[in-house]
Amino acid sequence: MYKDSATHIERRGRNFGILAVLLAFIVIVFGITVAKIQTGGFSEGFDHVARPALIPQEEASQ
Structure with a gap:
């Protein structure tokens, strides 16, 4: 064997x-x-797109 330096x-x-x-x-x-x-x-990250989960149901049905 050899010896490490x-x-x-x-x-x-x-x-x-x-x-x-x-x-x-x-x-x-x-x-x-x-x-x-x-x-x-x-959890949804901030990815610069519209997030449908944040739209209230009244506005989503229109």
Whole structure:
């Protein structure tokens, strides 16, 4: 076998740090997604289109 140099050891440590940050980000996004789904409410984003759900029923029938 061969012995890793100091540069490889430092890079390995940095890579594990980046891995930890990415995994934490994924867990946070997943947690927020689950929390939004569990609320059960229908949420519409602001997407610059008319939203029929906001039109009162009296105006919609005209």
